[in-house]
Amino acid sequence: xxxxxxxxxxxxxxxxxxxxxxxxxxxxxxxxxxxxxxxxxxxxxxxxxxxxxxxxxxxxxxxxxxxxxxxxxxxxxxxxxxxxxxxxxxxxxxxxxxxxxxxxxxxxxxxxxxxxxxxxxxxxxxxxxxxxxxxxxxxxxxxxxxxxxxxxxxxxxxxxxxxxxxxxxxxxxxxxxxxxxxxxxxxxxxxxxxxxxxxxxxxxxxxxxxxxxxxxxxxxxxxxxxxxxxxxxxxxxxxxxxxxxx
Numbered sequence: 001x002x003x004x005x006x007x008x009x010x011x012x013x014x015x016x017x018x019x020x021x022x023x024x025x026x027x028x029x030x031x032x033x034x035x036x037x038x039x040x041x042x043x044x045x046x047x048x049x050x051x052x053x054x055x056x057x058x059x060x061x062x063x064x065x066x067x068x069x070x071x072x073x074x075x076x077x078x079x080x081x082x083x084x085x086x087x088x089x090x091x092x093x094x095x096x097x098x099x100x101x102x103x104x105x106x107x108x109x110x111x112x113x114x115x116x117x118x119x120x121x122x123x124x125x126x127x128x129x130x131x132x133x134x135x136x137x138x139x140x141x142x143x144x145x146x147x148x149x150x151x152x153x154x155x156x157x158x159x160x161x162x163x164x165x166x167x168x169x170x171x172x173x174x175x176x177x178x179x180x181x182x183x184x185x186x187x188x189x190x191x192x193x194x195x196x197x198x199x200x201x202x203x204x205x206x207x208x209x210x211x212x213x214x215x216x217x218x219x220x221x222x223x224x225x226x227x228x229x230x231x232x233x234x235x236x237x238x239x240x241x242x243x244x245x246x
Contacts, residue, residue, distance in 0.1 A: 006058075006205035013057050013206060020047055020054075021114040028117050037122075044118050045096045051089040059209040060198070064094050066216030071186060072097070075146040075153075076219070077178050079231075080190035081167050081238050082156035084199050087192050088115075090214045091154050098152035101142055103174055105129060123151070139174060143181025152188075153178055157231060165196030167239055172231035179222050189217040189234045191241045215241060 024047040032040040052062060070076070076098055078091065091100055102124040109119050109126040119126060125142040127135035146153050155178065157170035179185065194212040201207065217237055222230060239245045 010205040025113040048089040048092040075185040078154040082161040083195035139177040147182035170235040186219040191215040
């Protein structure tokens with residue numbers, strides 16, 4: 001019965017998600033034209049709120065843990081595991097006070113209503129994985145930007161999403177570049193749990209009644225740390241929360 005219902009209810013949410021992206025695309029453009037960055041950002045926050053909590057139509061139970069304990073006087077580097085494209089809205093909403101920017105592949109900067117526009121005009125780093133020099137320059141600009149504004153940068157050190165939720169090896173290069181150009185930033189490990197279960201059978205049908213939990217672990221000051229070792233340590237901490245440690 002649950003399987004049948006998932007086929008019936010998944011189109012409801014997917015249609016809702018798509019309509020949000022289509023409707024908020026021109027809203028972003030108008031907000032940026034009228035009120036610049038700040039007003040456009042508010043429209044993005046609202047869109048992502050509905051994208052997250054709209055999952056209630058599928059019976060999803062959503063929890064944000066530890067977000068009220070984040071420091072507010074320093075830039076943040078958000079380091080998290082990557083389970084699906086549904087990882088983005090909770091980061092945007094949960095870290096909204098910290099103006100999260102993303103290290104994203106350049107292909108996402110075109111063709112996706114609302115999402116591509118936000119990546120291009122919100123200050124994110126769009127990197128070409130085939131062009132290391134361009135990637136470094138983009139991450140450098142992002143690091144300098146969050147350092148100046150006390151914003152946050154989100155990076156998925158696995159490089160690509162894990163289809164089954166099992167964490168892949170974290171790469172340290174992107175984290176090291178952000179730390180280099182935002183020396184006062186704290187690293188905030190984020191555990192994403194449940195998004196891989198949501199798309200266990202793909203994007204259609206979506207799973208019903210999934211527990212989606214987004215947990216902040218204690219912030220880390222990277223000053224004086226070997227960043228390769230620190231990245232491995234963060235990977236292990238996230239694995240422990242997910243029960244994946246060996």
